[in-house]
Amino acid sequence: MIEDVDLIGGFVSVAFFTAATAGLFCFIARPFVKRLPIDRVSWQPFLLDLTLFLSLWWGLSVLANRLLPYLNLIVR
DSSP states (O other), X not given: OOOEEEETTEEEEHXXXXXHHHHHHHHHXXXXXHTSTHHHHOSOHXXXXXXXXXXXXXXXXXXHHHHHHHHTOEEX
16 A cells, blocks of 8 residues: 655655655765866766655655654544
8 A cells, every 4th residue: 555644734655745845865965066076077967966865765765664654643
């Protein structure tokens, strides 16, 4: 069954919620990542952004999978 999060009275999919949060974190972290010398080594800057987004999304999904059942935010 797909799990939902109650967000301000509306139900949002956990996958969408974690993806949106990861996108927000990437948007905030991008200026800091651009200052790192790894940006010059990267073949395409887009690949660095995509890797950062997917890593954050994976981490937030694992965290949500472990924490949300204990917070009673999931409606089944």
